[in-house]
Amino acid sequence: MAVDSQLASWEVFMQSKPGANYIHAGGVHAADKNMALQNARDTYTRRGEGTSIWVVPTDAIVASNPDDNDMLFDPANDKVYRMPTFYTMPEGAKAI
Amino acid sequence: MELLEKTEEVRRELLKHFEEKIERGDAIEPRDKMPDAYRKHLIRQMSQHAHSEVIGMQPEGNWITRAPSLRAKQILLAKIQDEGGHGLYLYSAAETLGISRSEMIAQLHSGKAKYSNIFNYPALTWADVGAIGWLVDGAAIVNQVSLQRTSYGPYSRAMVRICKEESFHQRQGYEIMTTMMRGTKDQQEMAQDAMNRWWWPSLMMFGPHDSESPHSGDAVKWKIKRHSNDELRQKFIDKTVQQAQVIGLKIPDTDLKWNESKGGYDHGAIDWNEFYRVISGNGPCNKQRMEHHKKVHNEGAWVREAAEAYRMKQEKKLIHL
Amino acid sequence: MNTITKQQALYKYSLRLGDNALIHSYRLSEWCSNAPILEEDLALTNFALDMIGRAQAILGYAGQLGDMEKTADDLAYRRGEREYYNNLIIEMPNGDFANTIARLLFVSVYEFYFFSELQNSSDPTLAAIAAKTLKEVKYHMAHARDWVLRLGDGTDESRSRMQAAVSALWMYTGELFETDEAAAILQDANIAVDMPPLKEKWNAIVRQILADAAIAIPADEYMQTGSSKGVHTEHLGHILSEMQYLQRTYPEAIW
Numbered sequence: 001m002a003v004d005s006q007l008a009s010w011e012v013f014m015q016s017k018p019g020a021n022y023i024h025a026g027g028v029h030a031a032d033k034n035m036a037l038q039n040a041r042d043t044y045t046r047r048g049e050g051t052s053i054w055v056v057p058t059d060a061i062v063a064s065n066p067d068d069n070d071m072l073f074d075p076a077n078d079k080v081y082r083m084p085t086f087y088t089m090p091e092g093a094k095a096i
Numbered sequence: 097m098e099l100l101e102k103t104e105e106v107r108r109e110l111l112k113h114f115e116e117k118i119e120r121g122d123a124i125e126p127r128d129k130m131p132d133a134y135r136k137h138l139i140r141q142m143s144q145h146a147h148s149e150v151i152g153m154q155p156e157g158n159w160i161t162r163a164p165s166l167r168a169k170q171i172l173l174a175k176i177q178d179e180g181g182h183g184l185y186l187y188s189a190a191e192t193l194g195i196s197r198s199e200m201i202a203q204l205h206s207g208k209a210k211y212s213n214i215f216n217y218p219a220l221t222w223a224d225v226g227a228i229g230w231l232v233d234g235a236a237i238v239n240q241v242s243l244q245r246t247s248y249g250p251y252s253r254a255m256v257r258i259c260k261e262e263s264f265h266q267r268q269g270y271e272i273m274t275t276m277m278r279g280t281k282d283q284q285e286m287a288q289d290a291m292n293r294w295w296w297p298s299l300m301m302f303g304p305h306d307s308e309s310p311h312s313g314d315a316v317k318w319k320i321k322r323h324s325n326d327e328l329r330q331k332f333i334d335k336t337v338q339q340a341q342v343i344g345l346k347i348p349d350t351d352l353k354w355n356e357s358k359g360g361y362d363h364g365a366i367d368w369n370e371f372y373r374v375i376s377g378n379g380p381c382n383k384q385r386m387e388h389h390k391k392v393h394n395e396g397a398w399v400r401e402a403a404e405a406y407r408m409k410q411e412k413k414l415i416h417l
Numbered sequence: 418m419n420t421i422t423k424q425q426a427l428y429k430y431s432l433r434l435g436d437n438a439l440i441h442s443y444r445l446s447e448w449c450s451n452a453p454i455l456e457e458d459l460a461l462t463n464f465a466l467d468m469i470g471r472a473q474a475i476l477g478y479a480g481q482l483g484d485m486e487k488t489a490d491d492l493a494y495r496r497g498e499r500e501y502y503n504n505l506i507i508e509m510p511n512g513d514f515a516n517t518i519a520r521l522l523f524v525s526v527y528e529f530y531f532f533s534e535l536q537n538s539s540d541p542t543l544a545a546i547a548a549k550t551l552k553e554v555k556y557h558m559a560h561a562r563d564w565v566l567r568l569g570d571g572t573d574e575s576r577s578r579m580q581a582a583v584s585a586l587w588m589y590t591g592e593l594f595e596t597d598e599a600a601a602i603l604q605d606a607n608i609a610v611d612m613p614p615l616k617e618k619w620n621a622i623v624r625q626i627l628a629d630a631a632i633a634i635p636a637d638e639y640m641q642t643g644s645s646k647g648v649h650t651e652h653l654g655h656i657l658s659e660m661q662y663l664q665r666t667y668p669e670a671i672w
Binding site: 004005006007009025026027028029031032035043046047058063064065066067 | 125126174177178185191197201202254397404406
């Protein structure tokens, strides 16, 4: 008999209400796109949690390497001028 | 020789870095470097947890077709389905550690991976469905709430989702027991009988006493485990005894008494011989549960193969278009 | 000359709809912890849950129409074999996964067209139930269709199992479109669904899906019948004796 297959792994992203960000919910296994979408629906919306689903093959996700964290993320730490609180507003002026 | 020393030095450095991270309370994510022992411990614990959810579907599943009302059937089916879902979340979380679901299932079938001992007991009457929901899920929830803060990110996130969903499980079990205790004499006897059979195995679910627990050292240091077996067991007992009293069920432990100084109950001795007998394969249902799982797995193989074959054919068609 | 009143007709018509949902949910729930992959276990259980919900609503309604007021549970748990009106195809054993999927396809396509029509029923309760059910059934149909295609064009084994399932169940499909006295009375009152156009639509879509899956369609030969008179296969009795066991053993108990 062939090696057992539990089908391919997919990552599931759910949108909780229209306009909201898609958030990673977990994974499912499926052989094809239709099955992945249906399995995600049957697994992750049992309590009406979602209005929209994305499924992505797990091996299509590219993740950053934690070893590169200082190079990737630390340089942004001192760019305080990107934050609105960096700027002083004259007394009495209202924020937009 | 120099190389070996160098490797050892790197290893120590990494371990130090890892443990500092744990100390700070940072979550560990799949691509982070982690000690082999941490990865192995998680794979063992998470796959056992996933298998328990899936094998746990069997004793209750045994009652779906006989549930005594449409409402009871609906709730039971939804609950068992949740358990399947929770198994699925946990398999997916465990896969981030580099083990596939197929491998985990193969380990279950070979006996290398375990599942919770509690499911080696039979669900004999409808009251057992109540007792399982109330006691077994009640015990599981105490454990799972604690695991929401476990150090491995994917495990912790799965536990948060699971706890949110499981909150109704313990209630449905308690509701069944309550209804039966308010019912006919037959029903009351059935409920007490189920209580008598499930109480002690439920206490065993928390594992050996802290003084005897073989795996807890590293698991506590690395914050996989956040509370000790005995702490969790105590929490469960204190909560459950009170609920039993409210509906008039007796706890089958003549040594059980309130200890004012610790603010909790003292309980009688747990029969660890029974625990080890069941764990080593001689429980009432060990064989039945595993045979069922293997049978379903084997009978489903042609369906999974067909789904794979279909996908490959479709992909080929696309290429030739 | 009618032998039953309109009220009695509505009672029986509702029972049939409720029984179909109840018994189909029973069969699908038997897959719980038995499906080929965990994800499919969840899917089939979802369908069973949809159907129990539908059974509760329809049998609850039927319970108000009979000679004595009854609950959905009374009707589910205290009627005998000859008082059940579900279609025969519904009570057939699950068989293998292909057989369960073939039934789900036949029944969900039928229900899709049936409830599409029933939405326009002059009976407001049935119309409301139909509108809700339609959403569920659309999904059952998509799920069944996708699996029929996969199994039909999967491996040699899956194709032969799919073919065997379709061939075995085909003789139970004709009964879905039968009209009895109750349905005829209700059709005059614009309550019931007109069956002949339904059968045409069903045939077109089912034949298309089976053709796409390269599954041969059995010649329309003899079609089994009987459920509208409460005459069933032997399988129903076993379902009821299991389902009703606790209610029958402890008639005084409330669960």
